Amino acid sequence: MTAQWQNPRGIRERLVVTGTLVLDTPAHLGTGDTESPLDVSLLLDPLEECPLLAGSSIAGALRHHVASHSPEFVRHLFGDADQEESVQSPLIVDDALASSQFDLELRDGVAIDPTTRTAEPRKKFDLDLLAAGTSFSLSFELLLLEGAATKLQPALALALSALEKGEIALGKGRRRGLGRCHVSGWTVHRYDMTTPDGLLSWLKGEPGKPREGPEIVDLLGVQLPEAAPPASARLEATFDVAGSLLIRSGAVDAGTADAVHLRSAREGASVCVISGTALAGALRSRALRIANTLNMNGVEIVERLFGYRPPPGVPRQAPTASRLWVDEAVIEEPSELVQTRVKLDRFTGGAYPGALFTEQPVFGGSATRVTIGLRIEDPKDGEVGLLLLLLKDLWTGDLPVGGGVGVGRGRLSGRKAMLCYREQRWTLEQRDDGTLSVEGDDVSLLEDFVRTFAEGGGSRE
Numbered sequence: 001m002t003a004q005w006q007n008p009r010g011i012r013e014r015l016v017v018t019g020t021l022v023l024d025t026p027a028h029l030g031t032g033d034t035e036s037p038l039d040v041s042l043l044l045d046p047l048e049e050c051p052l053l054a055g056s057s058i059a060g061a062l063r064h065h066v067a068s069h070s071p072e073f074v075r076h077l078f079g080d081a082d083q084e085e086s087v088q089s090p091l092i093v094d095d096a097l098a099s100s101q102f103d104l105e106l107r108d109g110v111a112i113d114p115t116t117r118t119a120e121p122r123k124k125f126d127l128d129l130l131a132a133g134t135s136f137s138l139s140f141e142l143l144l145l146e147g148a149a150t151k152l153q154p155a156l157a158l159a160l161s162a163l164e165k166g167e168i169a170l171g172k173g174r175r176r177g178l179g180r181c182h183v184s185g186w187t188v189h190r191y192d193m194t195t196p197d198g199l200l201s202w203l204k205g206e207p208g209k210p211r212e213g214p215e216i217v218d219l220l221g222v223q224l225p226e227a228a229p230p231a232s233a234r235l236e237a238t239f240d241v242a243g244s245l246l247i248r249s250g251a252v253d254a255g256t257a258d259a260v261h262l263r264s265a266r267e268g269a270s271v272c273v274i275s276g277t278a279l280a281g282a283l284r285s286r287a288l289r290i291a292n293t294l295n296m297n298g299v300e301i302v303e304r305l306f307g308y309r310p311p312p313g314v315p316r317q318a319p320t321a322s323r324l325w326v327d328e329a330v331i332e333e334p335s336e337l338v339q340t341r342v343k344l345d346r347f348t349g350g351a352y353p354g355a356l357f358t359e360q361p362v363f364g365g366s367a368t369r370v371t372i373g374l375r376i377e378d379p380k381d382g383e384v385g386l387l388l389l390l391l392k393d394l395w396t397g398d399l400p401v402g403g404g405v406g407v408g409r410g411r412l413s414g415r416k417a418m419l420c421y422r423e424q425r426w427t428l429e430q431r432d433d434g435t436l437s438v439e440g441d442d443v444s445l446l447e448d449f450v451r452t453f454a455e456g457g458g459s460r461e
Helices: 055-069 074-079 151-164 196-204 216-220 277-294 296-304 380-396 442-455
Strands: 013-022 092-093 103-110 120-131 134-146 181-193 211-213 232-239 263-266 269-274 325-328 329-332 339-344 353-360 369-377 412-421 424-431 436-440
Touching: 013 216, 013 232, 013 329, 055 092, 074 151, 074 269, 074 296, 074 442, 092 296, 103 277, 181 196, 181 216, 211 216, 216 353, 263 296, 277 296, 277 325, 296 380, 325 424, 329 412, 380 412, 424 442
Parallel strands: none
Antiparallel strands: 013 134, 013 181, 092 134, 103 120, 181 211, 232 369, 232 412, 263 269, 269 329, 325 369, 329 369, 339 353, 412 424, 424 436
16 A cells, blocks of 8 residues: 555645845735724734734735746746636745834825815825834745646746845835835745655654755746846936925824924834825826826826726726836935914915914935936836926926925925836936936937827827
8 A cells, every 4th residue: 555645746845935024115014904093004913913914915916026027937836717727826825924023104195186286075094004124924835746846946936036136015005115125035945745754844844955045046046037027117316305395294293393294214214205105196296287288188198107096986997006106215314494384364464363383394405315216117108208208397396296385395406317218228417507418328219208298198119
């Protein structure tokens, strides 16, 4: 009679990969709890009482990345289900718990009417975020089936190397700068399931020939498959803060000003930031204005780039995600001063009773810089042209960001920008004499992109 361990269902080897995931920006790993005091609360493990990163969320993010780079690997690594045949995934992704020490950030937001640039009624919300620096213990198990190891290990390396390099974001708001992360180190255990020792070691959870290192490709001993990354246009621009800037924080301590600029944790320190939602809201409003000025269907152009969410009860079409990714921007070396203001009665010109308040914006100095990162998925030439028009308005201070724009706040002044699109790169730099330097591959193409947008917002093939 054949021993049961000699019938491993075609499983020749098991790979157990563990690592430590670290958040680079705040992340929201939410729950559907409607009884929470917050509008969008964090998912917590009921036993450990610490934040939980669900294995399904990790697997979904990895699957999306693999599908965008190498679609043929998706079925091998993540399985498939159709009407004719179902294929089980050989990759097991465990839930991940946060470290015992973690900090939370409270963010609030409000929906802005793109036409009036004022808050929409009953559209204010707040949410909990895990602070940057929070770490999670990841664990993956890959079943190497007979004859499939040469496909499964490169596919796993493709998925985990993207997580390692920070190319994958997790949680809500990842297209607005939240949930950026990286893996600080890996450990790979191998268990030979065709031998009693290997089987017993796996059952007991003993180390199976562990290898440790920072790069998963080296630990697995494979080469990444040749896969063309999805098309994108990347813009990174550095600005001065011309005057003051105020993006209100929802968490204000007692004894501080009534309105304080938004701060967030970075590498153990609290820094002033421009949130991705605030920047995306300003860009969306200006994009709509530019398109309407050129007698285009501005709503359609904006929804195609910034995403569409149908109003409650009026589903015109299925919702779409934003193809514009906006990074959170850290303000370097700002100055913070408290200003006392008073509301004026427009009829009498005198002070409004009981309307004295204080604000604490950030002010720009000679060393104050802020770098903004934007990326368009699957871009068209006309959309890159719109991106250049938005950059021009930010560059010249015509497009303010944040609150208090009516009193001159939120204006930026461009210093340097770099655009990468279709394997070409252009650099724009403001010279000391006030002129603009433009260098790169075929500079005339930049004008062509803008012209393509002005002619209808389509793509020039």
